[in-house]
Amino acid sequence: MAFGLFGGSSNTDSDKTASPVPVAPLSTSTLGANAAQAKKLIQEQISQELAIANATELVQKITENCFQNCVKNPGSTIDAAQKKCTEQCFEKYMHGWNLVSRAYITRIQQSKYDI
Amino acid sequence: MPELDSQALASLDAESRKEIMQWIDSENSKAKVQSSIHNFTDMCWKKCVTKDITSNMLDTTESNCMTNCLQRFLDTNINVVKLIQAAQK
Numbered sequence: 625m626a627f628g629l630f631g632g633s634s635n636t637d638s639d640k641t642a643s644p645v646p647v648a649p650l651s652t653s654t655l656g657a658n659a660a661q662a663k664k665l666i667q668e669q670i671s672q673e674l675a676i677a678n679a680t681e682l683v684q685k686i687t688e689n690c691f692q693n694c695v696k697n698p699g700s701t702i703d704a705a706q707k708k709c710t711e712q713c714f715e716k717y718m719h720g721w722n723l724v725s726r727a728y729i730t731r732i733q734q735s736k737y738d739i
Numbered sequence: 740m741p742e743l744d745s746q747a748l749a750s751l752d753a754e755s756r757k758e759i760m761q762w763i764d765s766e767n768s769k770a771k772v773q774s775s776i777h778n779f780t781d782m783c784w785k786k787c788v789t790k791d792i793t794s795n796m797l798d799t800t801e802s803n804c805m806t807n808c809l810q811r812f813l814d815t816n817i818n819v820v821k822l823i824q825a826a827q828k
């Protein structure tokens with residue numbers, strides 16, 4: 625427990641060989657590295673899942689709204705006007721999202737200070 | 740991306756667990772805010788973008804409408820909370 629606590633700057637090579645204990649209780653430095661690695665992995669996986677959930681939600685909402693706005697009479701194919709409308713609608717929706725996002729976050733922050 | 744294995748998770752000490760829980764809490768609140776933004780945008784878009792779409796930008800009327808829609812929705816939310824609080828007394 626006493627050695628290898630401080631960032632492992634001095635005896636990096638001897639750390640592995642110095643420990644007389646074979647496997648079971650991990651040396652502090654090994655545990656630290658594993659924990660840091662595991663922490664990083666957990667954060668990466670959760671971040672990625674959140675990003676996917678967010679993107680899925682956005683795709684869902686844009687599809688619904690732009691379909692409603694642009695494909696009023698669904699025919700045998702999406703025509704050029706509907707495609708163009710969808711493109712514009714997509715960008716327009718993103719602008720709307722950003723507008724709402726900024727206004728909402730500003731308001732949350734203001735109400736935080738009010739309380 | 741490498742897979743998380745249970746051994747790596749088991750190797751986490753109490754301090755790391757605490758840090759991760761705190762991080763997850765903060766990511767959770769961010770995700771909730773984001774989810775609300777999705778719902779508000781959806782709701783206000785339906786109210787405010789009623790004309791045919793001919794531009795990739797919101798015009799002044801539409802963007803004012805979106806902002807007002809959000810603000811008045813939040814006002815309404817606060818009013819409903821007050822009404823419920825009043826009803827409990």
